[in-house]
Amino acid sequence: MGPIVIVEKVSIRFGGLLALNEVSFQMEERHIQAIIGPNGAGKTTLFNCLTGFYKPTEGSIVLRRDGKSYHLTQPPMGSFRGNPAGWMGGFLRNLFTSNPIHRTALLGVSRTYQNIRLFAQMTGIENLLVAQHNSVNHKLLSGIFQTPGFLRSEKKALEKAWYWLEFMGLEDTANIEAGNLAYGLQRRLELARAMATSPRLICLDEPAAGLNRQEIEDLNRVIVNLRNEHKISVLLIEHHMGVVMNISDRVVVLDHGEVISEGTPAEVQKDPRVIKAYLGEEEEDAPPQSRREA
Amino acid sequence: MEIDFIIFNIPVIILEQGALAAGFLASLFYIRALDLRAYGEMIKDAAIVGAIAMVLFVPIVGLVLKDRSLVFQIERSLMLVGAVAVGRLHISGAVRARVGIRILWRLALVGISETFAFFFFPEPQRNLIVLVVLVVLAIVFALEALLRSGEKLDSIGSKIMGAWPAVISRAKGRQGYLMFFLVGLLVLLPFEPFINSENPFITDYHLGTLTQTLIYILLAMGLNIVVGLAGLLDLGFVAFYAVGAYGYALITLHLGEFGIGFWWALPITASLAAFAGCMLGFPVLRMHGDYLAIVTLGFGEIIRILLVNMIDFTNGPNGMSAPRPTLMGLEFTRRAKEGGVPLHEYFDIPYDATYRYVFIYLVALALALAAIFVFRRLREMPIGRAWEALREDETASKALGINHTTVKLSAFTLGAAFAGVGGVLFAANEGFISPSSFTFVESAIILSIVVLGGMGSITGVIIAAAILTLLPELFRDLQQYRMLGFGLAMVFIMIWRPGGLIKVRRRAFVRRDSARGASNPALGEAD
Numbered sequence: 001m002g003p004i005v006i007v008e009k010v011s012i013r014f015g016g017l018l019a020l021n022e023v024s025f026q027m028e029e030r031h032i033q034a035i036i037g038p039n040g041a042g043k044t045t046l047f048n049c050l051t052g053f054y055k056p057t058e059g060s061i062v063l064r065r066d067g068k069s070y071h072l073t074q075p076p077m078g079s080f081r082g083n084p085a086g087w088m089g090g091f092l093r094n095l096f097t098s099n100p101i102h103r104t105a106l107l108g109v110s111r112t113y114q115n116i117r118l119f120a121q122m123t124g125i126e127n128l129l130v131a132q133h134n135s136v137n138h139k140l141l142s143g144i145f146q147t148p149g150f151l152r153s154e155k156k157a158l159e160k161a162w163y164w165l166e167f168m169g170l171e172d173t174a175n176i177e178a179g180n181l182a183y184g185l186q187r188r189l190e191l192a193r194a195m196a197t198s199p200r201l202i203c204l205d206e207p208a209a210g211l212n213r214q215e216i217e218d219l220n221r222v223i224v225n226l227r228n229e230h231k232i233s234v235l236l237i238e239h240h241m242g243v244v245m246n247i248s249d250r251v252v253v254l255d256h257g258e259v260i261s262e263g264t265p266a267e268v269q270k271d272p273r274v275i276k277a278y279l280g281e282e283e284e285d286a287p288p289q290s291r292r293e294a
Numbered sequence: 295m296e297i298d299f300i301i302f303n304i305p306v307i308i309l310e311q312g313a314l315a316a317g318f319l320a321s322l323f324y325i326r327a328l329d330l331r332a333y334g335e336m337i338k339d340a341a342i343v344g345a346i347a348m349v350l351f352v353p354i355v356g357l358v359l360k361d362r363s364l365v366f367q368i369e370r371s372l373m374l375v376g377a378v379a380v381g382r383l384h385i386s387g388a389v390r391a392r393v394g395i396r397i398l399w400r401l402a403l404v405g406i407s408e409t410f411a412f413f414f415f416p417e418p419q420r421n422l423i424v425l426v427v428l429v430v431l432a433i434v435f436a437l438e439a440l441l442r443s444g445e446k447l448d449s450i451g452s453k454i455m456g457a458w459p460a461v462i463s464r465a466k467g468r469q470g471y472l473m474f475f476l477v478g479l480l481v482l483l484p485f486e487p488f489i490n491s492e493n494p495f496i497t498d499y500h501l502g503t504l505t506q507t508l509i510y511i512l513l514a515m516g517l518n519i520v521v522g523l524a525g526l527l528d529l530g531f532v533a534f535y536a537v538g539a540y541g542y543a544l545i546t547l548h549l550g551e552f553g554i555g556f557w558w559a560l561p562i563t564a565s566l567a568a569f570a571g572c573m574l575g576f577p578v579l580r581m582h583g584d585y586l587a588i589v590t591l592g593f594g595e596i597i598r599i600l601l602v603n604m605i606d607f608t609n610g611p612n613g614m615s616a617p618r619p620t621l622m623g624l625e626f627t628r629r630a631k632e633g634g635v636p637l638h639e640y641f642d643i644p645y646d647a648t649y650r651y652v653f654i655y656l657v658a659l660a661l662a663l664a665a666i667f668v669f670r671r672l673r674e675m676p677i678g679r680a681w682e683a684l685r686e687d688e689t690a691s692k693a694l695g696i697n698h699t700t701v702k703l704s705a706f707t708l709g710a711a712f713a714g715v716g717g718v719l720f721a722a723n724e725g726f727i728s729p730s731s732f733t734f735v736e737s738a739i740i741l742s743i744v745v746l747g748g749m750g751s752i753t754g755v756i757i758a759a760a761i762l763t764l765l766p767e768l769f770r771d772l773q774q775y776r777m778l779g780f781g782l783a784m785v786f787i788m789i790w791r792p793g794g795l796i797k798v799r800r801r802a803f804v805r806r807d808s809a810r811g812a813s814n815p816a817l818g819e820a821d
Contacts, residue, residue, distance in 0.1 A: 051693060105695035119686035122679070123800045129676075130683040134695045136676045140704075143675035144668055162805055175802045197694055 003064060004029040004201055004233045010049055010059035019045045021257040022059065027201075027250075029064075032227055032234045034244040034265075037254035038277060043237045044114060046254065047203055049073075050235070051111050052100030063107055065200060070107050072100065106134065110199035112190045114206050114237075120179030124170055124189050127178050128161035131196035164192040168222065184215050191222070195230075202226065204236040208243045216240065220247050245269070253277065336383055344379030351375055480659055484652040501651035505723050507763040508658035509716050514743040514755045515665040516712025521741065522750035522798075523678055524705035525685025526578075527587040530594025531740055533574070534567045534710035536601060536732035538717020540608060541566045543616040543727055556619035556722055564714040570597075571710025575703040582688075594737055601729040613728025616721035618650060619657060626650035654723050661719065665712055666752055672708070673750070674801060681705050682750075735777075742780055746787050748794025757795055 005027040012020045020042045027033045035043050048054040050061060052072060061072040119127050129136075137143070137153035165171045168188040173181055178189055187207065194202055207223075208216050224247050226232045238244050244251060244265065251268040253261040255277040261268050268274055348371065356371040357364045484501055487494035513535060520528045541563035545554055554562070578589050601608050608614065618626055624637040626649050638645045672678045680701045683691040692698050721727045739762060747758030766776050787794065 053689070053693075099692060099698070101689070101692040102695060102697055105693050111693055113690070117687050117690040119683050119690070121686055122682055123803075125803045126679060126682075126800065130679045130691065130696070131694045133676055133680050133683075138676035138680075140675075140677065143677065144671045146671070158803065161803075171805065174805075175800065177800060193694070 002029065003027060005050065005235070006060075006062040006064070007046075007050070008060050008062070010046070010056045010061060012045060012049060012054060013057045019257050020049070020056070023254070023257070023259055024059075025252050025259060025262055027233060027235060029200075029233050030227055030231055031249040032223060032236070032247050034248040034251045035235065035237050035254060036239070036244055036251060036268075037260075040256075041254040041277075042257040043254055044205060045257075047111065047205055047235075047237060050104075051109055051203060052102075052104035055100065063104075063109065063201070065108060072104055072107075105197065108198070108200035109203065110194040110197045110201070111203040112187075112194050112205055112207060114209070116183075116186045116190055118178040118186055118190055118193070121177055123175050123177055124181065124192075125158075125161050125165060125174040127189060127193045128164055128196040129157055131193045132157045132160060135198065161196060164195050167195075168192040169218075183210055184212075187211065195226070195232075199232065201233045201235060204234065204238075206237055206239065208238055208240040216242060219243065223247055340379045340383040343382040344375050347375045347378040348372075351378075477663065481656070484655050487648055498648055498651045501648070501655045502723065503764065503767050505651070505655045505658045505719070507760055508655070508662040509719050509723070510740065510743060510759045510763050511662045511756055512658070512665045512719070513713055513716040513740050514747070514759050515662075515669045515752075516709040516716065517740050517744050518669060518709075518750060518752075518755055519672065519681070519712070520705050520709035521744050522748075522755075523673065523685065524681040524702065526702065526705060527583065528590045528706075528709070529587045529734070529737055529741065530574075530590040530592070530597075531709070531713060532732045532734070532737040533594040533597035534571055534713035535717045535720070535736065535740075536597050536729075537567045537570045537710075538563050538714035539616070539721040539727045539731070540601060540614070540717075541714065542718040542721045543614040544608075546617045547614070550617070556617070556718070560715060560718055563718050564711045567714025567717065568707045568711035571706040571708075571713075572703055574710075575706035579699060579702055591734070591737075594732075594734060598729050598732050601732070608729075611729060613726055613730075615726050616724070618725060619654060619722045621653060626653060654719070658719050658723070661715055665715070666756070670752060677701070677704060739780070742784060746783060746795060748791075748796045748798060750798040751794060751796045754794050754796030 003026040007026070008024050009022045010020055010024070011018065011022055023042070023046060035046065037043050045054065049056050050072070056073055059073070063070045063072055119130060122130070136157045137150045139150070142150040162171065162174070165174050168191060170185060170189055170192060173185060173189075178186065181189060187210070191204070191207065194204075204223075208219055211219060220243060223234055223236070223243075227234055236243070236248075248265055251261075251263065251265050252259055253268055253271070253274050255273075260273045260277055261271040263271070351371040351374045352368070354371075355374055356366055356368055358367050359365075483496060483504075486496045513531070516534070517528065517531050520526050520531070542556075542559045545559045545562055546556075574590065574593050578586050581589060602611050604610070620626070621637060627636055636645070637649060680691065680696050683694070683696060684698060684701055688698060691701075720731070724731075743758045743762050744755055746754075746762070747756070748754035762780070765779075766773070772779075791797070
């Protein structure tokens, strides 16, 4: 199995701030890879580049799927270049598909958010049905007249939604509006929603934030299960070392927008640069405990 | 009371009792609680009660004192016996079905009170009483069923998920019954003047007003897509209404010679308005909230000003006449235009201006019901879910692979198509249109219907449309305070019921298949 994501020399600049500085790393398919680093290291920025929310100032991000490479940082111009008659079609296609967030999602990248972004006024199961928008029959007339094909596709979508709800232990709260769920359940629902899109790669932004020890153990089991049983690559940002060190196959450490270390959890833990980034220089008397918590 | 107080109006009684019985049977169908044997028992029971009533009524009511001699009039007592039997049928059905017993009880009371009114009150009062009883009961039913089912779902819902199926099917049964009853009433309503021709309670004016209410329901359903589901605040919705009305007038004016009449214009104009909606959608794709509201407001004004200024095309502020609709080419005029055939000549019946009002009313009713149906379906379809997701969190829905461009455009387009149909009806109903019918106030009214009724809700919007169009008609003397009233209503609704009169109830899903609990690979091992 080759890499699923190749990040090459990605830099992003917000005004004078260099948020990411030539970040390069690869991610193998069906791996659990963690991105760690102190606050403000650029982890979420990197995530946003990967999922199309930000466009990197420089560098490229390539997603490999079924042996083909897709450049996430460039619009899909190739399809109509050199075809003069296709300009209008190309223009229209561009208009409808060039949104990088939407395009990345269609390539099989799915994500969760640091601050939960569920559809608060929709029920749990509706959240999961929305996530399957691209795989259901969304033709207008077949929906209005409820053709057999439409009903079949809805049934399939419902079954899948129930599957992921049960997978995350949410079947009892399926008909409750997402905004009214408890925090831990919302986190789980967001993960279920991301999985309902049938992704190849799922990006989890601090999935363990605000969870108690039992919930974190459940989460670890779920993530490992996603990789082993559902053949999904998991990229996660996490501060909670219990999650990172126990389940990740590889860890990338960011600090001040640069990759300072990469390797297996054991390797990374020993890396002096990582220790320095987290605990500071030995001369400095920064309180180590509080920095670790941050 | 005078002696000749009893005038039989057999068709009315048959009609109304028939409607009640049909509504009742439909409710049984929805409830599906009864088998054939139960029906048989009910009918037998009703027959027995009818026979007893016959014994009692024939000597008492059947003998009429007329010109100092007793005349035997069997039909009077038969009517009473019929009323009793039907009432008994209602009650025994209610008892057997065990659902909504109180509602069905009241239904039986409608039948009895009506029949009473028919027998014991002289003509003018009788109509009034029957109508008041019907309207009051319809409203009571509607409110009770809606409030009760909502309250049940809210309070119990989250606690006992296992009880969902029961609660839902009960709510569904009631709603289905209620729908049937109300729709039946609305369909039968315009025929009252024909049956009761001496002193009709429902006049052309009433029918015209009701048609206008139905048009507003249609429009509100369209705006409900844009504002309620997709969450795009549209202050220029009247533009599409205007496109519909003027589209109809212009199409029939210029293409009338090719046989394009009301029915052809309807889909053409709807697509025209949909196109206009799509055109508005493009520039506002990236706009939200206040900015979107300002642009749509501007769009509404642009259309109106265009209509005023394109004098050669639209006849400017002088307005245009719009043709009346036809029924399979038959016209509703006293004398047909050249080549046409008026309805009354074709059927060889006397001319009556009411036919036209009845016809437009029925067309509007059918289209409003169709709009409600389509809206209901849309809400449960992938596209409806995508609209709501877009309203809740645009970025998150994009990240799930939803194409926000097409989803937003489809909301504008479909909403505008509804408004286009409303515009055609408006033009056909009024017979004359001018730009002054399509001012911002109109947009504001439609928007307040949606907001007051509850964004995304159907029942709430229908009730709000009825209130906001019928109340101003009732209080015409206070017309100058109308906007004040709207404002006050808006403020109070926002304070008391921020979700609108009737907050949208989410659709509940029930796990059906047998694989329940079979797979919980990750969490199952934990405990």
